Amino acid sequence: MNNSEVIHGGDVERVCREYGFSPAEVLDYSANINPVPLPKGMRKYLATNLDTITRYPDRDYHQLRNALSHYTGYAPEWIMVGNGATELIYLAARAFELDKVLIPAPSFADFTRAFTTQGCKVDLFPLKEEAGFRLDVENFITAMGKGYEAVVLCNPNNPTGQLLSKTEISEIVSQAKQQGTIVILDETFIEFVDDISQACMLGELGKFSNLLILRAFTKFFGVPGLRLGYCLANPELLHKLRALQEPWSVNALASLLGPWLLEQHEYIAKTRQWITSERPFFLACLKEVEHLKVYDCQANFVLCKLLTKGWNVKALQKSLEGIGIMIRDASSFPYLDEKFFRLAIKDRASNLQLAGELDEILALYEIEE
């Protein structure tokens, strides 16, 4: 599968090309990015340090990994950085040389592509609509026992927004360890969760030599263009990824801004404040739109299902793009049909605007029995 053929949100340039908007005019609900404005002082910091692009990045990214060490509480040997969490997913898929992995679905499309491009068989474990797309942990553990060398979990999961508890994940990882299965845990949305301490597996990492945790600056710090991700694991496990990584995959500006971003305590506080107040507010607004089924979530996005009769998300998407609003058609995710879409959570004014537009557009249609 060609890189361009994997469907993602956030393709603002396409909408600009097709509808003649400038990027600033587009309200992008398709990519799950923190809408809190970039920290003050970033322009100045970058401009002052621009000469960093005239040098190769430090191949070992010492400063960046030291900053992440401080942020996560793990020694730098436990930390590896990459060109977004995406590079690290692909690297893991190559490094572990696996024949058969199990991935709950719907989930992030590049998990599957990363493994299948390596000739690895990917089996999907269906997250059931009638269970609100929550993972059935017990059944998953049973399935995992059927010879899978690795599983990939995303917590909270994209696009469903569902959260597993630390206890549930520990149960999975612990069982996986006993049977020699690697667990790749994507925590790129974890910093948005209401009670992080009940979900984040960082504190448990020391116990599990089979656990690889993926994190990123992309979502929480709102910088998908920077391409800055990292992962944490036992140094022995990480060594396999290091052996294959290309040099300098994180560019000098990302490497410069990473440590600086981790120090932006005001920005971090504002973001936490925004998500903990805006998430319940936006969910409540959306739930008032009669034609929608809205799934509760613990991330910075919301999965919705259209209840309109004979009308699907492609049509809704087209209507909204015409007025400069992008949503994420979720029908490309396995087990989701053309009734599902995903919305980022943005600022109050935008959220009210979108909820209003949805109400207005959808009111024209009948509700499915």
Place this chain on the structure above:
Amino acid sequence: MNNSEVIHGGDVERVCREYGFSPAEVLDYSANINPVPLPKGMRKYLATNLDTITRYPDRDYHQLRNALSHYTGYAPEWIMVGNGATELIYLAARAFELDKVLIPAPSFADFTRAFTTQGCKVDLFPLKEEAGFRLDVENFITAMGKGYEAVVLCNPNNPTGQLLSKTEISEIVSQAKQQGTIVILDETFIEFVDDISQACMLGELGKFSNLLILRAFTKFFGVPGLRLGYCLANPELLHKLRALQEPWSVNALASLLGPWLLEQHEYIAKTRQWITSERPFFLACLKEVEHLKVYDCQANFVLCKLLTKGWNVKALQKSLEGIGIMIRDASSFPYLDEKFFRLAIKDRASNLQLAGELDEILALYEIEE
């Protein structure tokens, strides 16, 4: 082989850590980077467009590829961008799934690593010291006939600085085409050559469906920290690389600055002016240092050999690092011993300083008989 174990120039941070310099205090002759100051207006352009990091890069990099299309004269379908030429080398090594490749040596270390990490056998074709490290084209073509599925050429070659003519390369690529061998041609230093039209293979690309040309902003535009490379090939050949490339491997700032850099005609003219006058000047200065053998070159770096008795480059390197000057110990390259080192070509004042320091340090030693 671990990424950190491949030796490269440009590790300014190591020298800063070890000797207590700030990056600006170090004179880095180890990485081959254009010393012409970054174009005016870059800081402002970047600061004005910083919001680009709050969006995912365009997955297909339309603007960037259009700009490169204009720069190279090939349609965007013939062009692919990457995280430095390095990403594209590794991608090619994975995409072509080869068993056996032939690479002239000494050359860029990551060529070999890219293929060996794929389990591909790499045979080195020795460039002979007595021939001034020039490739023996006839013998190379004969060797290539022994079942090699691909060859990698670097023109001008790193670290030798030797240039092959367009006629010589065409001869190789043409023979390779007949026998079904892919030619990966690294032209990342080509824009520094005196008579580009006699060496650059861009104009010939249309004829050769087995030719992949690698280029980069890194060297000529002096921005190794930006991580921005590209390659050109027949769309069918490129398709194999596209099928494996991870999404968004070029970050948004690199994608933003690329088209802008290609428009900096004054910077380009200054760079051409600098290299065409400074290269013969620096070569002449170095040739006056009695204890050195200096190889002529057509790149922005010079290969040198110490003629001192019982003294090697490690010792010279240490002396120079103590006064904040980095050189590239070239003994890690195959077929070069501990007498070889590589120097970038920098600005006039720095070049005079380095030549003076070399003369002073080396004068203390006897010359090898």
